[in-house]
Amino acid sequence: MGIVLGPNRYGKAEVRVVRVTRDGGIHRIKDLNVGIALSGDMDEVHLSGDNAAVLTTDAQKNTVFAFAKKHGVGEIEEFALLLARHFVDSQPTIHHARVEIEEYGWDRVPVEDGPPGERHSFVRSGAETRTCLVHSDGTGGEESVVSGLTDLVVLNSTGSEFHGFIKDEYTTLAETDDRILATAVTARWRHRGLDADWATSYRQARKSLLDAFAGTHSLSLQQTLYAMGRRVLTEDPEVCEVRLVMPNRHHFAVDLSPFGLDNPNEVFFAADRPYGLIEGTVLDDEAPGSNSAWK
Template sequence: MPTVLGQNQYGKAETRVVRVTREGPVHHIRDLNVSIALSGAMSDVHTKGSNAGVLPTDTTKNTVFAFAKEHGIASAEDFAVRLARHFVSGQETIHTARIRVEEYGWDRIPADGDAAHSFVRRGQETRTAQVTYHGQSNGHGGQGEQWQVLSGLKGLVVMNTTDSEFHGYVKDRYTTLPETRDRILATEVNACWRHAGRPEGDKPDWDASYERARGHLLAAFAGTYSLSLQQTLYAMGSRVVDQEPGIDEIRLSLPNKHHFLADLRPFGLDNDNEVYFAADRPYGLIEATVLRDGVTAAVPVDLTNLP
């Protein structure tokens, strides 16, 4: 039976663009996930294999980065309007453009002095807890009683838009990563910490303890001039253990959420640490445990399996 071509569209899905606007020590960020769908006089590409009327999807991706540089991102809606008008008015074969934008909100992390370049992703984290109890069979406690109380969080996404470097590392024949003296440092904090003492006898305020530990993690992230994510991890864990006498040990798992400068040179545009491509994989994964001096480490915890 003969067939006819029905509704069709094409485009580039999920272009992650991060725009940093720098006003001296105060930075502003807009973080978008942009999906573009174009339709119009496109029957020939489907039925005849002719690309004469097709704007490459790679071009639509490049347009997102170039527009972020040239026009900035006043809002998700304004950015989408600019893109939609550009594609329809610029190509005869494109009659309709659908631009879908997801925006990820960020809140500032309070910092000392005038610096304002540290952020935490809004509404992402999950609080976790795990309690293990080993007691005598009669239920009355005694020398056989053992408690392990772990608190933690996962999915706490943070970013510094400056004060991060990475250089001086080992290089071999396969190394292509360029050294940098100024980069975005972003990670998703997954952490669990082990409480000292007995939970029944000490009657701790678990909510207050959690908020303090979370606050120490954020403060250390914002306040550390980073030469590596490993260094930042140790500073975060050390601050929690140093400031909270009821916490003996903390384990951190920090995936490096890479942000690469978008190459705008083919379009005659400079990119002075303004427009970034946010890559989700592959990613570096930095993990370590920080202990109070003299404390024996507990059994390693799989952070991915915490509730």
């Protein structure tokens, strides 16, 4: 039996960087969690412990901080591409960089008191987190961008049914033509190219997801998932593939009959586990395939 070294990569995980931009008394915040993974001529560091090809993970971390200062932080896709290209372009032993970023949003707190023109108080905005995943072989090489979000919590209090499913000896779930449909959406979408207006694209994709969720009379969460992915593709032709993960956050109507009370779908028990987990991909079947973009 021959034993060989297979695919490998290394990097720095969860580099937390907060960039404050000061415009007089008005401040702006970018709050990021950056993950880096590099690959290339790394055989010897595994086989013999020779570190000559290794850019330290500490240097990778410091690059994030230095670039946040030197270049600022605009859209996370731009910042990720900037970092990925730098690692490949600057080090001959590094051939590929993977950079993944989570962005935590902050909204400015309205201030009635205090000096005019001072705006430096913030509150975390929303539950969802914006994400991106960039792969780069360096400037002029193959590159890909996947944008997305996690924990977009949504709920329809009606307009959802579930019936006609398989019934075997273990089935106890009753059919229903009126139920709560709730989920926490994780969505990622792959771009055809690298010239997108990232901010506009993100806002449009988020809006498309919400519009489709609200506008679909659902016979299953799978049907809603497909409608959401289809809406993103329809509204933004620069997006060619959408992948969605949607847990079914079950809400069960409580039996209030022991207390002499009716419950026409007004009082529910929100069960956090176990839960159904629905996953799916919606794509343009003419778009070039790129499974590596998601990894």
